[in-house]
Amino acid sequence: MPEIPFTKGHGTGNDFVIVADPDGEIDLSADQVAALCDRHFGIGADGLLRVVRSRAIDAGAAALAADPAAEWFMDYRNADGSVAEMCGNGVRVFARYLLDTGLATLDPGSTLPVGTRDGVKAVTRSDAGFEVDLGRWRAEAGDPLVRAKGLDIARPGMGVDLGNPHIVVALASDAELEGLDLGVIPVIDPAPAHGANVEFVVPSDPLVSGGIGRVRMRVFERGVGETLSCGTGTVAAALAVRSWAGQGAPDRWSVEVPGGTLGVRMVPGPDGERVALSGPATLVYSGTVTLA
Structure with a gap:
């Protein structure tokens, strides 16, 4: 059985197994990815x-057509081995x-520039670590x-569509947020054809301080379960709360x-409006x- 080098990284606790395969020579099956990400029998991670x-x-090919400078492609897989379009925390860790x-x-x-299945994402340095331009949203x-x-x-x-699908749910209090049991998969009605990440949010009181909106969030990621963080989910939460807050809400x-x-x-x-996500990467x- 072959051995491969790997690196473990995370962005605000959203953790990943990183495998370098510059020339595309490693063909990881869904079962192998799931085994590597298993927290009891593998390395343990939210994705690869x-x-x-x-x-x-x-x-x-599409990434290079959009930006010939996008030399590197982030081939992202969920912890269950399924292919995902994007991961905001993952792009920062990848960079x-x-x-x-x-x-x-x-x-x-x-x-x-980093190629993804949701197009090319532009990464810059920021005070928090890195900022990723996630592009347009819907x-x-x-x-x-x-x-x-x-x-x-x-x-x-x-x-909210950010290249991957999200559903943001507002809760009434911190107690409701903390009382959730996200060890059980939330049920969405009607069920999205390809599933969705679900973000549960509580706006802060006051909502805006120093011109910046503030919100707390927990997330259930499709193909993974509850994670300590979700980059695109964070953006979806902010977009939803801004929409609910109405005219005058900050950007x-x-x-x-x-x-x-x-x-x-x-x-x-x-x-159209674009969104950017900033945070650390370790x-x-x-x-x-x-490899089994």
């Missing part, structure tokens, strides 16, 4: 980041790995109901998750592992 050159993976291993450089004021039509263990009745949610948000705090900016653009340790 395969570091591969865009030219070496079929999904990278940290590229820089720390010398595979890429990022001078102050410059941008590092509010989904309808008012899905979400049932979760610990809530007395189903609650309506707002659908800068601080979102507290169990693993730390992330920043969200909404930026107008010629092709590499923890490296080793080798035997």
Whole structure:
């Protein structure tokens, strides 16, 4: 059985197994990914980041067409081995790995393009670590109901598409947020065709302080379960709360998750509003592992 090198990293507690495969020579099955991410019998992680050159993976062709400088592609897999479109925390950790291993450089004021299945994401340095331009977002039509263990009745949610699907549910208090049992999968009605991440949020009181909106969040990620943080989920939460707050709500948000705090900016653009996520990225340790 072959051995492969890996690195463990995280962004606000959202953790990943990172496997370098520059030339696309490692074909990890869903079962192998799930085994590596298993917290009892494997390394343990919320997902796996395969570091591969865009030219070496079929999904990278679109990234290179959009930006020929997008040399590296983030092949992201959920903890159950399923393929996912995007991961906001993962992009920052991916960038940290590229820089720390010398595979890429990022001078102050410059941008590092990273290919994903949701297009090319531009990474810059920030006071918090890195900021990722996640591009345009879209509010989904309808008012899905979400049932979760610990809530007395189903609650309506707002659908937000950030390249991957989210449903944001407002709760009344910190006690409701802390009382959720996210060891049980929330039920969405109607059920999205490809599932969705579900964010449960409580706006702070006061909602806005120093021109920055503030909110607390817990998240259930499809294909993973509850995680300490979800980057795109953080952005979805901020977008939803801003929408509910109405005219005059700020375009800068601080979102507290169990693993730390992330920043969200909404930026107008010629092709529509864009959103950016900022926060830390940490590499923890490296080793080798035997593939089953």
